[in-house]
Amino acid sequence: MVSNDIIDIAYTRLHSDWQRRGFLHKIFNGEEQDMILSVSDPFSLVWRLWSMKESIYKLQMDATSVHKYNPSKISCHIIDEINGTVSIDHQTYDTTTNQTAEYIYTYAVKDNRSEIIHKIININSSEQQSELCYNRLINEVSIQLGLNPDKLTIRKSSNGIPSLYFQENKLDIDISITHHGSFGAYSIAYGMQ
Amino acid sequence: MKDKAQLIEDLKEIVKPYIQNQEAFDNINEDTDFINDLKINSANLVDVVLDIEDKYDIEIDNDSMEVMLNVKASLEVIQSKISA
Numbered sequence: 001m002v003s004n005d006i007i008d009i010a011y012t013r014l015h016s017d018w019q020r021r022g023f024l025h026k027i028f029n030g031e032e033q034d035m036i037l038s039v040s041d042p043f044s045l046v047w048r049l050w051s052m053k054e055s056i057y058k059l060q061m062d063a064t065s066v067h068k069y070n071p072s073k074i075s076c077h078i079i080d081e082i083n084g085t086v087s088i089d090h091q092t093y094d095t096t097t098n099q100t101a102e103y104i105y106t107y108a109v110k111d112n113r114s115e116i117i118h119k120i121i122n123i124n125s126s127e128q129q130s131e132l133c134y135n136r137l138i139n140e141v142s143i144q145l146g147l148n149p150d151k152l153t154i155r156k157s158s159n160g161i162p163s164l165y166f167q168e169n170k171l172d173i174d175i176s177i178t179h180h181g182s183f184g185a186y187s188i189a190y191g192m193q
Numbered sequence: 194m195k196d197k198a199q200l201i202e203d204l205k206e207i208v209k210p211y212i213q214n215q216e217a218f219d220n221i222n223e224d225t226d227f228i229n230d231l232k233i234n235s236a237n238l239v240d241v242v243l244d245i246e247d248k249y250d251i252e253i254d255n256d257s258m259e260v261m262l263n264v265k266a267s268l269e270v271i272q273s274k275i276s277a
Contacts (some may be wrong), residue, residue, distance in 0.1 A: 006237075012236070015236075015237065016236050016237065016240070018238070021243075022243050022244060022246065023239060023240075026239045026242060026243070026255060026258060050236060054235060054236075057235075067262050068259040068260065068262075069238055069259050069262055070255050070256070070259035071239075072255050074260075124259065130270075160228075160229065180234065180236075185254060
């Protein structure tokens with residue numbers, strides 16, 4: 001199982017205000033709020049922590065299938081610029097974050113997988129975000145595995161977790177798709193061979 | 194006390210800036226899901242909750258917020274807080 005989250009920094013500056021009254025309190029626990037208010041670049045930390053929570057939220061959803069939105073119950077610890085850990089419901093997961101001037105990308109992995117591929121995608125039209133990511137992912141898998149892309153489909157479970165199918169057969173590949181503003185990303189984790 | 198139709202209209206105004214699926218927005222009803230139907234960014238869900246707080250001058254604690262992923266659950270939270 002792999003899950004990811006991307007944040008478009010320019011888009012976030014336009015569409016979200018972390019300094020809005022009540023915002024920090026709804027998303028972060030006390031320790032995280034203290035950390036945010038003590039750093040020189042709170043904006044980056046807010047959205048890095050958010051991407052960590054979001055990636056784990058998706059990982060967790062697969063396990064429990066209960067939809068709940070309470071980010072303050074997911075607690076983050078920063079190890080260094082890239083690595084972190086996130087705890088939810090007594091489980092702790094490692095997260096990896098890649099941050100550029102344009103985006104923040106975080107992923108988390110549960111269970112061993114032989115190889116994980118991550119791709120960041122530039123999106124121009126906001127209408128087709130998920131479709132574009134889906135098509136790119138299918139294209140990549142079709143090349144990797146030598147399968148006809150027309151027979152590959154991505155189907156979402158009732159709790160929104162995507163799976164990859166070849167005709168009617170579910171493939172032993174974990175995928176995760178995220179998009180935000182002008183960026184999308186997908187992760188592909190192939191099964192142990 | 195506002196009736197349900199009025200509350201849905203209020204909610205429609207509140208979510209309007211954040212929606213990314215116009216068709217689902219035009220057909221908003223109790224069963225509409227904020228993320229799956231309206232395609233609201235999860236980062237903006239908290240803005241929806243804060244806007245609701247501002248609109249009705251109520252406080253929504255994080256435990257109440259966690260169910261507010263669709264219109265129906267949000268209406269229930271709003272109604273319980275307004276009448277509290």
